[in-house]
Amino acid sequence: MTREPVDYGDEIPFISVLDENGDIDDDLMPDLGPEVVLKGYRTMLKARRFDERRLKLQRSGRIGTFAPVVGQEASQIGTISTLRKDDWFVPSYRETAAGFWRGLDPADILVFDAGYNEGISIPDDARDLPNAVPVGTQMLQAAGIAHAGRLRGEDAIAMTYFGDGATSQGDFHEALNFAAVYSAPVVFVCQNNQYAISVPREKQTASKTLAQKAVANGLPAVQVDGNDLFAAYTAARDAVKRAREDGQPGMIECVTYRIEMHTTADDPTRYREDDEVEAWRERDPLDRLGDYLRDRDALDDGKLEKMEKEIEAEIADAWERAEARIEELEGTDPMFAHIYAEPTQELERQRKAMARRAPQEVHAGEDSEAEEDAENGKDEDQVEGDGEKDDG
Numbered sequence: 085m086t087r088e089p090v091d092y093g094d095e096i097p098f099i100s101v102l103d104e105n106g107d108i109d110d111d112l113m114p115d116l117g118p119e120v121v122l123k124g125y126r127t128m129l130k131a132r133r134f135d136e137r138r139l140k141l142q143r144s145g146r147i148g149t150f151a152p153v154v155g156q157e158a159s160q161i162g163t164i165s166t167l168r169k170d171d172w173f174v175p176s177y178r179e180t181a182a183g184f185w186r187g188l189d190p191a192d193i194l195v196f197d198a199g200y201n202e203g204i205s206i207p208d209d210a211r212d213l214p215n216a217v218p219v220g221t222q223m224l225q226a227a228g229i230a231h232a233g234r235l236r237g238e239d240a241i242a243m244t245y246f247g248d249g250a251t252s253q254g255d256f257h258e259a260l261n262f263a264a265v266y267s268a269p270v271v272f273v274c275q276n277n278q279y280a281i282s283v284p285r286e287k288q289t290a291s292k293t294l295a296q297k298a299v300a301n302g303l304p305a306v307q308v309d310g311n312d313l314f315a316a317y318t319a320a321r322d323a324v325k326r327a328r329e330d331g332q333p334g335m336i337e338c339v340t341y342r343i344e345m346h347t348t349a350d351d352p353t354r355y356r357e358d359d360e361v362e363a364w365r366e367r368d369p370l371d372r373l374g375d376y377l378r379d380r381d382a383l384d385d386g387k388l389e390k391m392e393k394e395i396e397a398e399i400a401d402a403w404e405r406a407e408a409r410i411e412e413l414e415g416t417d418p419m420f421a422h423i424y425a426e427p428t429q430e431l432e433r434q435r436k437a438m439a440r441r442a443p444q445e446v447h448a449g450e451d452s453e454a455e456e457d458a459e460n461g462k463d464e465d466q467v468e469g470d471g472e473k474d475d476g
């Protein structure tokens with residue numbers, strides 16, 4: 085007879101390499117060339133500027149609701165940059181920075197944001213799945229894709245993204261169990277951004293860490309500072325290697341923060357304090373990496389200004405192309421066509437509301453004026469009522 089504690093054979097390490105002043109721990113620093121780091125920084129900056137433009141477009145009624153990425157850029161770039169092009173990227177709805185790294189066209193994102201299915205059609209040669217809006221489905225899909233690839237004799241792996249709230253879903257546990265039992269080469273990336281819409285992490289799960297939920301399923305897991313590109317990269321590189329070489333799935337918990345609203349339909353001031361947001365702004369992943377690059381003369385004011393201008397032009401061009409494409413599309417009705425044989429009253433109401441808001445009804449040249457109005461507080465969406473929109 086015994087009352088010995090069980091030895092799990094696993095523990096949850098925490099990785100941090102780049103501190104809040106942009107200084108690194110040399111012993112832990114991964115071997116990354118300055119060009120890759122600069123590309124990571126640029127992609128993070130582009131995702132941030134893209135969100136700023138999207139917010140104006142949404143507030144002026146040009147596009148519908150979307151989920152901002154601000155604050156989570158390092159978690160995404162650190163992890164996604166460890167994949168090969170023939171690996172699978174299986175995102176949820178907040179992975180704009182990771183999507184850009186994979187080569188996703190911002191014009192496609194805008195077409196989708198405006199309510200057109202065409203925006204999420206994936207090119208044949210890309211192994212990127214469209215946004216999963218239901219919380220949790222993508223984790224199961226990633227496990228299945230990874231398993232199928234292995235059965236076909238490929239060495240490609242899958243990487244899937246989800247939030248802290250998603251770890252309370254049944255899908256999460258089913259996906260991890262499946263992956264562990266069948267040795268499906270999938271890396272689960274949890275972006276613990278502290279909130280599931282308005283519910284703080286402590287109120288939706290009693291687990292001390294989210295990573296430990298993976299240990300229970302037999303997967304190695306690690307927690308990282310999610311605002312530190314190098315920590316996220318280190319954990320992902322190791323997990324990808326284990327998945328590719330040994331068919332072993334793994335999980336990374338990126339401890340980070342969602343600086344902006346959950347989606348543009350949400351008002352975060354109703355459930356969190358400004359002080360908390362400010363404290364996390366101090367740990368901004370972009371500033372940290374910028375300081376690191378400046379200290380090494382890889383970035384200065386001139387280079388940054390040039391980068392900002394290029395990104396601004398890329399985003400302006402993306403919206404122009406998105407608008408031109410929208411003009412040629414049939415409208416937003418197809419989104420509602422394949423849900424029920426007989427549409428419900430609610431669906432019909434939504435279909436009509438969308439048709440009224442269709443961006444093609446906006447005439448060329450009105451854009452900047454409407455965006456200015458939106459910035460000055462004349463917000464079409466607020467006038468029409470946020471209640472019409474979905475939360476996800």
Ligand SMILES: Cc1ncc(C[n+]2csc(CCOP(=O)(O)OP(=O)(O)O)c2C)c(N)n1
Pocket residue numbers: 178217218219220246247248249250251277279280281342346475476
């Ligand atoms: C199956 C399902 N239930 C509920 C929702 C509504 N919903 C959208 S996002 C969200 C919270 C998700 O939080 P988390 O997993 O932490 O991800 P985050 O949005 O913070 O990135 C909920 C409940 C949904 N989209 N799908």
